[in-house]
Amino acid sequence: MTTTAASPGELLRGWRTRRRRSQMDLALDVGVSTRHLSFVETGRSRASRELLLDLADHLEVPLRERNTLLLAAGFAPTYRESTLDSAGLDAVRGVLGHLLSGHEPFPALVLDRTGDVVMTNRAVAPLLAGLDPAWTTPPVNVYRLSLHPDGLAPRIRNLEQWSGHLLHRLERLTDLTGDARLASLLAEVRGYAPPGAPPRRSEHVVLPLHLDHPDGELNLYSTITHFGAAWDVTLDELSIETFVPADAATRERLTRAVS
Structure with missing residues (x-):
């Protein structure tokens, strides 16, 4: 069975619908007529590379999907996709390593779009002490690790809250990107x-995680940081998750584990 690749117009319409934008609203923002945008979406007009990129920017299309849009229209991709260990990302890798080590003795990790762990600091391993080694063998996915009943889930005291957040x-990420892997x-x-425990937005500025641990309960706060103005697909999809102690006992336990 063969499948027909989506046209650039279909992709644009899909992104516009996903972002809940009307043709008139988007056309005004980009500076084209609603008629022209309609013709582009239906395939009656061929959009220039510049217009496609402008539309993608206003629709906040992720870089990976912008490349897909350009390819569908017959243009070469604009954004490169590097592996994190490539020479072109040496400086970025160095910065990430510095950020992770600078956060010690508290856990910090770098995740890709699907939640696979790509880098950690030394404080992450003690956090997972006592788990079956299979759960810490790459690739480690934080969603599976946190929610699977054989993973961290039995240790998480506020599991309903934490799972709802995850x-x-x-x-939300699935909706923003349209990525089938995330779905x-x-x-x-x-x-x-x-x-x-349905999906729900956290009511907290930083999310609490209460974790049973062989050394005693750990009470943590979690925050997520994303790259701004990324020029590479890989960087665009990376995030840094950091944990900080919520009380003095947790601070002491984490410090002792890394010392």
């Missing part, structure tokens, strides 16, 4: 979440 985060992961981990 599901909301993954659901598949979301369907999988929904089956791990405790009953009665």
Whole structure:
């Protein structure tokens, strides 16, 4: 069975619908007529490379999907995709390593779009002490690790709150990117979440995580940082998750674990 690739107009219409923008609203922002935008979406007019990039920018299309849009229109991709260990990202890798080590003795990790761990500092391993080694063998996915009943889930005291946050985060990312990999992961981990824990936005500025640990309970706060003005698909999809102690006992336990 063969599938027909989406046209650039279909992709644009999909992104405009996903972002809940009307043709008139988007056309005014970009500086073209609503008629021309309509013709582009239906394939009656061929958009220039510049117009496609302008539309993608106003629709906040992720870099990976901008490349897909350009390819569908017959243009070469604009944004490169490097591996994090490539020479072109030496400086970025160095900065990430510096940020992670500078956050010690508290845990910090770098994640890709799907939640796979690509870098950690020394404080992450003690946090996972006592887990089956299979859960710490790459690739480690934070959604599976946190929500699977054989992973961290039995240790998380506020599991309903934490799972609701993770599901909301993954659901929102799936909607923002349209990435089929995320949709598949979301369907999988929904089956791990405790009953009665629907996706929901956290009411806290920083999210609490209460974790049972062999050394005693750890009370942490979690924050997520994203790159701004990324020029590379890989960088555009990276995020840094950091944890800080919520009380003096947790601070002491984390400090002792890394010393």
